[in-house]
Amino acid sequence: MSSSTACAVKSTAPCRGEYKPITLRNGLRVLLCSDRAADRAAAALDVHVGFFNDPPAVQGLAHFCEHMLFLGTEPFPEENSFDAYLTANSGYSNAYTEAEDTCFFFSCSTAGLRSALERFGTFFQKPLFTASATEREVNAINSEHLKNVPNDVFRLGQVLNYRANPAHPYHQFGTGNIKTLLQDTAGTGVNLRAELLRYYRRYYRAPLMTLCILGDASPDLLASYAEQFFGGIPGAAEGERLEPSASYANQPLFLPEAFEQGVEAVPVADARELQVVFPVPFAPGTPIVTAEEAPKSPASGSMTSGSWRWYNPSSHVGSVLGHEGPHSLCALLRRRGWITELEVSGADDTDTFAVVVVSMELTEDGLAHKDEILELLFGYLNFLRGLPAWPQELLAENLQLSEAAWASRETDGPMEATVQLAGNMQDWKFPRDYLRASTRLRDGPGLAGTVDALLHFLRADNSIITAVSRKFEDAGNETEPWYGTRFRRRPLSQQPRWLRVSAAPGLGLPDPNPFLPRSLELKAQKVKISSKNAIVLPESKIDKVWQAFFRQDTEYGVPKAGIFIELRTKYPRSSARAAACARIYESMFRQALQETLLYDAEVAGLAFNFTTSMRGVELFFGGFDNRLPDFALTALGALLAFDASDARGFRAQADLLQRELDSFATQAPAGQAAYWSGLATVVGEISLKELRQALDGLTARDVAAFASALWTSPVVGVSLCEGNLRPQEADSFIAKVKEVLKAESFKVAPESEWPTPRVAKIPVNSVGPGVVLVNQIMDPTEENSAVEVSFQGGSTRSGTEADFKRLSELQVLAAVLSDEFYEELRTRQQLGYVVGCRLDRGEGTFRLVFLVQGAVLGPLQVLDRIDAFLDGAMGLINAKSEQDIAALADSLAEARLVRPQQLLESSQRRWAEICSRSFRWQRRLEEALALKAVIKADVQEAFLRWMAPGGAERRRLVSICGPGEALRTAAAELKGKGAQAAAMASLASAQLRAAPLLVLAAAIFVAWRASQWATAWVAPLRVQAVPKVQMRAEAAEAAPTAAAGRYAPPADLTAPPSAERSPSGLAWQVLEKGDGGLPPLRSDTILVRYTGWRASNGDLIDSSYLRQEQTKVKITSTIEGWQEGLQMMAPGEKRRFWIPAELSFGVEGIDDPEEAIGPLGDTIYDVEFVTVTEPDADPIFVYIGAGAAFLLTLTTIFSAVNEEPERREYETSAPFSVFERPDK
DSSP, rough: OOOOOBBBBTTTTTSEEEEEEEEESOOEEEEEOOTTSSEEEEEEEEEEEEEEGGGGTTTTHHHHHHHHHHHHHSSSOOOTTTHHHHHHHHHHEEEEEEOEEEEEEEEEEEGGGHHHHHHHHHHTTTOOOOOOHHHHHHHHHHHHHHHHHHOOHHHHHHHHHHHHOOSGGSSSOSSHIIOOOIIHHHHHHOEEEEEEEEHHHOOOGGGEEEEEEEEEOOOOHHHHHHHHHTSOOOOOOTTTTOGGGGGGSSSOOSOHHHHHHHEEESSSSSSSEEEEEEEEEOOOOOOSSSSSOOOOOOTTTTTOOHHHHHHOOOHHHHHHTTTTTTTTTHHHHHHHHHHEEEEEEEEEESSSSSEEEEEEEEEEHHHHHHHHHHHHHHHHHHHHHHHSOHHHHHHHHHHHHHHHHTTTTOOOOOOHHHHHHHHHHHHSGGGGGGTTTTTTTTOOOOOHHHHHHHHOOOOOOGGGGEEEOOGGGGGEEEOOOOTOEEEEEEEOTHHHHHHOOOOTTTTOOOOTTTTTSSOOOSSSSOOOOOOOOOOOOOOEOOOOEEEEEEEOOSSSSSSSEEEEEEEOOOOSSSSHHHHHHHHHHHHHHHHHHHHIIIIHHHTTTTEEEEEEOOSSEEEEEEETTTTTTHHHHHHHHHHHHHTTOOOOHHHHHHHHHHHHHGGOOOHHHHHHHHHHHHHHHHHTTTOHHHHHHHHOOOOHHHHHHHHHHTTTSEEEEEEEESSOOOOOHHHHHHHHHHHHTTTGSOOOOOOGGGOOOOBBBOOOOOOSEEEEEEEEEOOOOOEEEEEEEEEEESSSSSSHHHHHHHHHHHHHHHHHHHHHHHIIIIIIIIIOSSSEEEEEEOEEEEEEEEEEOOOOOSSHHHHHHHHHHHHHHHHHHHHHHHHHHHHHHHHHHHHHTTOSSSHHHHHHHHHHHHTTOOTTTHHHHHHHHHHTTHHHHHHHHHHHHHSSSTTTTTTEEEEEEEEEEHHHHHHHHHHHHHHHHHHHHHHHHHTTTTTTEEEEEHHHHHHHHHHHHHTTTOSSSOOOOOOOOOOGGGGGSOOOOOOOOOOOOOSSSSOOSSEETTTTEEEEEEOOOOOOOOOOOOHHHEEEEEEETTTTTTTTTGGGGGGTTTTTEEEGGSSSHHHHHHTTOOTEEEEEEOOOOOGGOOOBBOOOTOOOEEEOOOEEEEEEEEEEEEOOOHHHHHHHHHHHHHHHHHHHHHHHHOOOOOOSSSTSSOOOOSSSTTTT
């Protein structure tokens, strides 16, 4: 049985209800959270082992193990069994791997908890770890890695790891990729699956695990679930000690030379940053906090993990070092024009060490003065370290703020709560500490001494310094091996001076915070909600210049409030220049007021936000209601009085905006694809290109003129006050706001003239690919492409019964297809790490979206795979029973009825209804009722009407984003197939009256795809010529076969003496004999399997086995070595070819703009000739197909320009618009 301990907590815990900690007989510690009012259930299991315990020869193994546990267990062998069950019970799951922890978690309906736990528990007792899944999932890891390659957070983090002690696991590559998990293991004879099993059996043991379960059942029933489903996890043998950190506990994190050299690193994005990392090693001891009382200070010059976690000293030091008030380091550096942001944070809190990070965002001038900035930083730290004692008033203020935040803490979402609690349990021995952990600051006799102990480590000679800028590109002489970040090291000759330097004049300690809450009184009694559907309508007061809404909180019972204000005006988006001025004005104000107003308010739990949008000016004030009205009026007054003509402030923020716009090129392809879709459909959206152009030549005077005009332009004000406020307080506050804003002078206009975001309706395209956008990604490090296929649905604003019905049908349709789409394209085909199907609710509309981001195939091939899935989608729907559809619909309905967990979320829902002018206060109930009415026939009809070819409401939009290499491959295919399509481009140009290149590219692509489909009617086996440009090895993410030898390079990188040779220099050996049939002709198209390597180093070039497919090639389109060799082979034969550079990709590579590739030198290919395919279609049929393409293209272009839809736009007052400025 299990042992248990009583644990009473207050309602300020992560979740409401009763807590019960137990320990199972196998040593698993469990926290049971019983909340009888819960409408969602969740669980999280944390294993106290992570990538720090990866074998050096199999880096990424912990991460790989995390992935593999989701791919089937003995009782539930289907790979998507768990996700399918959760989907049917309005749930989802996820996991993450850190240095010393791997956490698995899920959420679902309360009724589905028991069976979800049953399935979840088998992860940790009976995983399958099948050989096929083992090899296939490597590519998911590699896809995840490729997704991260252009991300500077990962890149610069790995540069820091690279500088660590090679004997410490901090130095390792924790994510893993195809090289570490497949190629290196195959090359060294390591059996990956055997290593996986060994790792799992060693570390996935109950004493290293913590489990948190949250549901609406009683604690005893939840305890029985824990015992039944997790009691079989193996425990520790008698006398066995499970301490994963013991293997590296005595290794220093960094060696001395790392502290003596700084690094200058080159980012992908246009960033300028200075980062200083201070490692804090822990003295030997038990990593879990075992103290029953507040500990004493650590010994001089040392830090213990117990003191670190009990007192959280980085919070106290960070509140001073990261302060932004008048005497702060941040304010001084801003006044000198050297930085825009300074942040202090703790990171990598492990069993044996922690780190403190100081990061500064630099201006261009600051980059030139980075050494002076470091001197100021170390001088200030020397001053803090030299204080006789850490000031008690600073400790007391931090403790007071922490107590106020704890007392007003709201319930977390169930999954977030269980993840947090399972993690806390790994660090704290006693159940009383599970909830509080380090979140609520603690006082004690060792607090000041622990802060002093931390300051001992914040020295110049214990710092790892990194400067980041693109300006270091030419000087970079080293490359980090996993992400390819270029950097150089430089000696820190100033370090002895930095150890002695004094603080600069003007630096000191923070002043007392004037915004500390004085009262946490609740102004209305908290009332228990009678039903999950209960709703209290907001009160409203409306006049010709202002619409005020108010709702006093009686549900959440926290001493907080939120005030939302919107001033409707077209001015902020009246032009690209106005939009650029608005962006700079917003950021200039925030930066200027940080020192004197906003920073102290934020620290004290108050929030202020000022933004502009298509609707106008948006203001938000939130936090403790005791100080909120005074703070809000002060901030608003400061905003109206702010002088935006400051040249230095303008330069800093204009530079930030310029770099932000430029960084779009480094965004993930999926994000870029979504951007282009939105730009094409949101009427009047101002593009990044237009903003860049508007920014050129802009001055501080322009921004000041914009600011002056902005506050006289509103036509009406709208507000919502909600929370711990009395009606008279809200009325008084809004009256003062109207007075400050001079609302009586607003330019009153009828509601029909208020600025409102509008979305264009995609024209119906019953056949063909729909409207297609093709855009190139300019980031040279990005290898992934993204293909987004969306089907526009209806309006979320109208509130009509028809739109609710349509939305509910598409929600159920998305639920039917989402798991299958992920399983097919992500798990089986391994097309990429980012794969998903979702119903997207945008600005006023909803659409069904299918997304794939990856580098395995080109974007056109990915689009083919998506279309192939959609071709079979009706079969998936038909396979569902009436009961299956009803269960999915009910699950979705229950999810819509889940009440917000926090006051702010509840307020934001109401505010969205007010801003959209919908006022559907019971929208979620109406949607839930519509969902419960959906039957199978509705889903079938929805698919046929909205998505299937021939559908009367099929409004399909495709957005493709990819690197130049991927798009050049598409161009090569267009060149081979699109002679007629090229003619279409001219026609499209005439139709669209000098349409921009983007639409021309779309028209060409539409015509080409139509030509493909038309030709396929008479030639089902289309010939796809493999271009000379081969995929780069690290982009090969698709599923590998069982034979690891197919990827390991051959032992002979040069042709052995026994190889046969031709006069051209081609050499070969027969590996497997064929069936004796005739060799192919040079003009034939054949099916092959192959793997290629560089002869110089054995690096993998490409392999069709990675994609689990035969490749169709036209012999004349291949490299010369293949053309010669293939004509000697019989069907079924396999040969190894050693191909000289001049018969391969050339000595200098290929510089054709459509097929560019760097020199690969001599290459080696293992090629298996499968068979000759059927001959190409007769030319007359190709011409017929091209003619059909011509007609279809005419129809598509004509409809895009001239079609008059039955409803002009989802916002009925707006003109219809399709791709108004598609070059943006």
